[in-house]
Amino acid sequence: MALENGEKSEERSGPTGKYKVVLMLRVMAILATAAATIVMALNKQTKTFVVATIGTTPISATLAAKFHHTPAFVFFVVANGMATVHNLVMLVVEIFAPKLDYKGLRLAIIAILDMMTVGLISGGVNAAVFMAELGKNGNSHARWNKICDKFDSFCDRGGASIIASFIGLLFMLLITTFSIIKLLKPISHHNLP
Amino acid sequence: MALENGEKSEERSGPTGKYKVVLMLRVMAILATAAATIVMALNKQTKTFVVATIGTTPISATLAAKFHHTPAFVFFVVANGMATVHNLVMLVVEIFAPKLDYKGLRLAIIAILDMMTVGLISGGVNAAVFMAELGKNGNSHARWNKICDKFDSFCDRGGASIIASFIGLLFMLLITTFSIIKLLKPISHHNLP
Numbered sequence: 231m232a233l234e235n236g237e238k239s240e241e242r243s244g245p246t247g248k249y250k251v252v253l254m255l256r257v258m259a260i261l262a263t264a265a266a267t268i269v270m271a272l273n274k275q276t277k278t279f280v281v282a283t284i285g286t287t288p289i290s291a292t293l294a295a296k297f298h299h300t301p302a303f304v305f306f307v308v309a310n311g312m313a314t315v316h317n318l319v320m321l322v323v324e325i326f327a328p329k330l331d332y333k334g335l336r337l338a339i340i341a342i343l344d345m346m347t348v349g350l351i352s353g354g355v356n357a358a359v360f361m362a363e364l365g366k367n368g369n370s371h372a373r374w375n376k377i378c379d380k381f382d383s384f385c386d387r388g389g390a391s392i393i394a395s396f397i398g399l400l401f402m403l404l405i406t407t408f409s410i411i412k413l414l415k416p417i418s419h420h421n422l423p
Numbered sequence: 424m425a426l427e428n429g430e431k432s433e434e435r436s437g438p439t440g441k442y443k444v445v446l447m448l449r450v451m452a453i454l455a456t457a458a459a460t461i462v463m464a465l466n467k468q469t470k471t472f473v474v475a476t477i478g479t480t481p482i483s484a485t486l487a488a489k490f491h492h493t494p495a496f497v498f499f500v501v502a503n504g505m506a507t508v509h510n511l512v513m514l515v516v517e518i519f520a521p522k523l524d525y526k527g528l529r530l531a532i533i534a535i536l537d538m539m540t541v542g543l544i545s546g547g548v549n550a551a552v553f554m555a556e557l558g559k560n561g562n563s564h565a566r567w568n569k570i571c572d573k574f575d576s577f578c579d580r581g582g583a584s585i586i587a588s589f590i591g592l593l594f595m596l597l598i599t600t601f602s603i604i605k606l607l608k609p610i611s612h613h614n615l616p
Binding site for chain 2 (some may be wrong): 295296299300301302304313334335341342345346347348349350352353354355356359360363364365371372374377399403406407410411413414
């Protein structure tokens, strides 16, 4: 019992080895999801179209494409924002509160929260990517026309944001895998002869 | 060491207590995701519209709404199908191969696969639900008209399928939480005086 506690505190004492890798992964996940959130949240394009001509005077209409016109993009921003906050909190907890624990469930709680964040990012990015695909290609069966031919830079920035979020999802999958494997560690210590 | 092995084999010997709960949850997740897969995959509605009238003769066109016209619904079917297969395999492994192990990583591998399935279902169901929302309400900014007023039973069945998938996601979140907590067990055994 005493030995085990010793092992545990040693394991959690500072950022070394695999532990450092997870911290690095969290920082990169934060960068990816924060970039995705900001780029999408600021995504807006205003364009003026000529809708009619009276005599020689063109009548034009100004249309704006904004992310919050599409519910999927709103969810995308919320999901990536929440994932960023989650990883920031985990980073702070792992660096500044290595002893913080609740009934020995610290590592399990981290793994469960990580797992839920995987679900959250995956939901947000997949909702956005299929909406973006619709904007790019349209859907002739439903008579939904593509809009990316008109709002090209809106679509480019949206695409970049989605790619950043997919990278964040990849990091999050790795982080959660590490969090789960970390739970195994104490057993393998005991299995040593 | 010997004691620990004894504990482990006892823990894995048969479906008792919490173990039974996870098996029940897996069965219910299978039912939910399988229902979602089948209902969506068979979702099709053919409708005949009168497009013009020449004299007194109506000219009609027949339109069909099928799930595979929308990429998000195709991904939804694939994701729910894969989740069903995952849970079936896990169920078979847990019932018929309780000793199957790879370097003591059995429980960790199950938890990691469960976590990835959470991501998969979440991606599929969120992609589908935002596409369904578009079909139901349309998007005036992008000039995408709603189609659920024309294809009502297609939308009803799609909605039922999405609800089933969300239930499957809920079960999958619970299962993964249990899988992660299960990894903690050996430690708490050792912590007992």
